[in-house]
Amino acid sequence: MTACATDSAPPDTDDEASDFDPVPDDGKADGLATFNMNNVFPDDLLTNDTAMDASDVQAFLEDSPYGGRSWLADATVGDGSFAEAVVAAAHADHIHPLVLIARMQVESSGVSKHPGATTLEHALGCGCPDGGGCSASYSGLGNQLTCAAHVLRTLYDESEDGSGEWRKGHTKKTLDPKTVTPATNATAALYGYTPWVLVGRGGTWLAWNVTRRFVAHADALGLLH
Numbered sequence: 692m693t694a695c696a697t698d699s700a701p702p703d704t705d706d707e708a709s710d711f712d713p714v715p716d717d718g719k720a721d722g723l724a725t726f727n728m729n730n731v732f733p734d735d736l737l738t739n740d741t742a743m744d745a746s747d748v749q750a751f752l753e754d755s756p757y758g759g760r761s762w763l764a765d766a767t768v769g770d771g772s773f774a775e776a777v778v779a780a781a782h783a784d785h786i787h788p789l790v791l792i793a794r795m796q797v798e799s800s801g802v803s804k805h806p807g808a809t810t811l812e813h814a815l816g817c818g819c820p821d822g823g824g825c826s827a828s829y830s831g832l833g834n835q836l837t838c839a840a841h842v843l844r845t846l847y848d849e850s851e852d853g854s855g856e857w858r859k860g861h862t863k864k865t866l867d868p869k870t871v872t873p874a875t876n877a878t879a880a881l882y883g884y885t886p887w888v889l890v891g892r893g894g895t896w897l898a899w900n901v902t903r904r905f906v907a908h909a910d911a912l913g914l915l916h
Contacts, residue, residue, distance in 0.1 A: 705797050706800055710796065723903040728871055729874050732899070734847075736877065742788065748777050761803070769833055780839070797901050798813075801815075812825075813825045842883075847877060855879060855883060859876050859879050860874075865888050882895055
């Protein structure tokens with residue numbers, strides 16, 4: 692289960708133009724200051740599930756990086772808020788909540804605007820294998836959050852134990868194609884989810900750029916623990 696991708700076109704559907712703008716370096720040691728296709732995320736960023744609680748996520752959505760309140764601040768998943776669902780999914784698989792929110796933006800522009808009911812069914816691109824359709828089993832925002840967190844954790848663990856197709860220290864070509872040797876398990880997991888580099892255009896570069904933007908914004912708001 693990976694993001695929607697084929698051999699002929701990149702999977703991302705982020706049409707928020709500002710997501711492709713460089714994020715200024717704020718001098719923080721967050722491991723995201725400069726894009727390196729072999730070392731995209733440090734492991735402790737991807738796996739820091741306690742970095743934000745539900746109130747922090749809610750505050751982030753109330754004052755989003757897009758200059759206002761995200762529609763997700765009012766969204767519900769089951770009987771709870773979207774923020775609560777993000778944190779629950781993050782805790783279940785030990786994934787940073789902000790990584791999940793950034794993934795939703797990359798796959799569907801789902802933070803900056805409401806992507807529409809059909810797109811929202813697969814807003815994080817999870818359960819949509821390369822070259823195939825999206826599985827109904829993973830439809831819905833709650834299912835997408837839990838699926839994305841679980842897939843990222845599985846890809847991370849498979850890199851760590853050496854069983855993954857994408858793994859730390861193992862050289863492999865992306866669909867661009869670029870030759871990549873992941874320096875971290877987190878980087879391997881990102882390429883397992885979206886096997887493209889696409890600097891300045893999409894793919895794993897876009898996941899890095901949006902996450903960098905979100906981390907900088909959350910830090911400026913004092914929301915990261």
